[in-house]
Amino acid sequence: xxxxxxxxxxxxxxxxxxxxxxxxxxxxxxxxxxxxxxxxxxxxxxxxxxxxxxxxxxxxxxxxxxxxxxxxxxxxxxxxxxxxxxxxxxxxxxxxxxxxxxxxxxxxxxxxxxxxxxxxxxxxxxxxxxxxxxxxxxxxxxxxxxxxxxxxxxxxxxxxxxxxxxxxxxxxxxxxxxxxxxxxxxxxxxxxxxxxxxxxxxxxxxxxxxxxxxxxxxxxxxxxxxxxxxxxxxxxxxxxxxxxxxxxxxxxxxxxxxxxxxxxxxxxxxxxxxxxxxxxxxxxxxxxxxxxxxxxxxxxxxxxxxxxxxxxxxxxxxxxxxxxxxxxxxxxxxxxxxxxxxxxxxxxxxxxxxxxxxxxxxxxxxxxxxxxxxxxxxxxxxxxxxx
Numbered sequence: 001x002x003x004x005x006x007x008x009x010x011x012x013x014x015x016x017x018x019x020x021x022x023x024x025x026x027x028x029x030x031x032x033x034x035x036x037x038x039x040x041x042x043x044x045x046x047x048x049x050x051x052x053x054x055x056x057x058x059x060x061x062x063x064x065x066x067x068x069x070x071x072x073x074x075x076x077x078x079x080x081x082x083x084x085x086x087x088x089x090x091x092x093x094x095x096x097x098x099x100x101x102x103x104x105x106x107x108x109x110x111x112x113x114x115x116x117x118x119x120x121x122x123x124x125x126x127x128x129x130x131x132x133x134x135x136x137x138x139x140x141x142x143x144x145x146x147x148x149x150x151x152x153x154x155x156x157x158x159x160x161x162x163x164x165x166x167x168x169x170x171x172x173x174x175x176x177x178x179x180x181x182x183x184x185x186x187x188x189x190x191x192x193x194x195x196x197x198x199x200x201x202x203x204x205x206x207x208x209x210x211x212x213x214x215x216x217x218x219x220x221x222x223x224x225x226x227x228x229x230x231x232x233x234x235x236x237x238x239x240x241x242x243x244x245x246x247x248x249x250x251x252x253x254x255x256x257x258x259x260x261x262x263x264x265x266x267x268x269x270x271x272x273x274x275x276x277x278x279x280x281x282x283x284x285x286x287x288x289x290x291x292x293x294x295x296x297x298x299x300x301x302x303x304x305x306x307x308x309x310x311x312x313x314x315x316x317x318x319x320x321x322x323x324x325x326x327x328x329x330x331x332x333x334x335x336x337x338x339x340x341x342x343x344x345x346x347x348x349x350x351x352x353x354x355x356x357x358x359x360x361x362x363x364x365x366x367x368x369x370x371x372x373x374x375x376x377x378x379x380x381x382x383x384x385x386x387x
Contacts, residue, residue, distance in 0.1 A: 001061060001063055001064075001337075003059035004344060004347075005052065006049045006053035006056070007049070008052070008351070009052070009351055010045055012351045012355075013041065013042050016248075017038055017042075017248065019244075019245055020033060020245045020247070020249075021248075023246075024245075024249070027241070029242075029249050030295065031249045031253050031296055032249065032252060033248045033252055034252040034255070036255055037249075037252040037255060038248065040251065040255065040305045040309060040314065040317060041251060041303050043317035043318045043321075044304045044305055044317050044320075044354060045321070045354070047317070047318040047319060047322035047325070048324075050322055051321075051323075051325035055326065055329045058329045058330065058333035059340070060332050060340065060343070060344040060347060061332075061337055061341055061344055062150075062191060062198075062348075064150055074152065074336075076336065076339070076379045076383070077147065077338040081141070081145050081157075081160055082160070084141045084144065085144075085145055088137060088164075088167045091131060091134050091135055092138075092167055094131065095131045095132075096174075098127060099126050099127065099174065113173070114176070116176050117177075120176070120287075126174075132363075135364070136171075136363055136365075136367040137371050138164070138167040138171050138180070138364065138368070139168065139365055139368035140342075140367075140371040140375075141164050142161075142164040142167070142183075142187075143342040143343070143346045143368070143372065144342045144372075144375075145161040145164040146191075146345050147339065147341035148160065148338065151337075151338045165181075168180040168181060168183070168184055178217045179359065179365075181213070182217050183365070185210055185213055186349045186353055187345050187346075187348060188206070188213065189210055190348035190351075191345070192206040192207060242297055246299065247299070247302065247356055250294040250302050250306075251303050251305060253294050253295055253296055254302045254306055254309075255309075258309065259310065261310065261311055261313040262310070263311065263312060264311070265312065266286070267286075267310050267311050268307050268316070268320060270288065270307075270362075271361070271362065271363035273286070288361055288362060301357040302357070303356065304321070304353075304354030304356075304358045306357065306358075307357065307358055307361060324360070328343060328346075331343060331373045331376040332344060334376055334380055335375075335380075336379060339372075339375060339376060343372050343376070346368070346369060
């Protein structure tokens with residue numbers, strides 16, 4: 001059973017950097033991609049690669065083999081996914097009932113979803129904390145359901161995986177955002193590339209499935225912007241292309257006006273600061289969008305390196321991903337292979353999402369990572385108690 005090796009992060013960096021350079025050569029992108037931006041963007045992936053290289057005895061898996069010599073019991077994971085995915089669906093339904101009851105918008109769907117977007121940007125979410133925090137576990141539930149499907153590939157696992165994706169879609173709609181569904185696409189795409197390269201599986205069918213899911217990543221934007229014709233959808237496609245391949249340009253622009261680092265991780269650990277702000281009035285609660293926008297199409301994302309370099313200068317771009325990867329490797333290595341696959345799926349989603357931003361800035365993603373780590377510890381105790 002082949003494990004993820006230290007070259008994986010470098011491969012992600014290389015593919016995205018080359019894609020951005022190709023896109024810039026064919027389209028009129030504001031600004032340019034500097035050598036400095038390419039180098040700074042590489043640093044988080046070098047940190048992650050070094051962590052993998054130094055811990056080569058601890059494995060990250062994307063495949064499952066029932067006849068392997070590793071601890072591959074799926075019993076714990078089956079119980080978790082069977083409970084967690086339906087529970088989150090119930091929470092999503094309750095959240096949407098709450099939204100429809102409290103959002104007073106009498107106009108069309110565009111006004112309704114723009115209203116939800118404005119609530120999110122202004123840090124006045126309609127959904128109360130006791131619902132929004134549990135809803136954030138939907139990303140962990142997706143990784144677990146995805147791992148369960150990779151292990152068994154039965155209709156029941158496929159159904160639960162579909163429900164987990166629906167949960168993320170409903171969660172995105174609460175803010176009219178696209179981050180969650182983009183994460184789903186990145187995980188599915190990385191597994192398809194793995195199966196194509198390692199398992200020699202024809203990727204065409206999987207890529208078509210991913211493309212169909214990709215459409216839903218843009219639906220929240222379609223709803224809030226009110227696209228109503230084929231010609232307007234053409235503009236949307238152009239914007240999707242910009243959304244995919246412009247972040248090295250935004251990083252280049254950021255490096256030209258880089259502020260002094262704050263050294264306390266105000267942006268990198270934003271969810272933690274926002275939680276603390278509920279108990280300490282001296283800490284200012286911030287939205288993800290609160291930092292000024294780039295001059296490149298007004299975007300506010302600067303790759304995974306953007307917020308790290310704001311907080312911890314250049315060294316932070318290397319050190320923080322190094323330690324995050326160390327934690328991921330440790331908790332995956334003490335897990336059974338199925339839960340290891342779930343954590344590895346999250347790892348790949350985090351890596352690929354690094355082409356846009358560090359998803360750990362978003363509360364739901366941080367909560368989900370902590371949830372996966374906690375399940376790893378619970379599984380160890382569960383295994384010991386059943387011996």
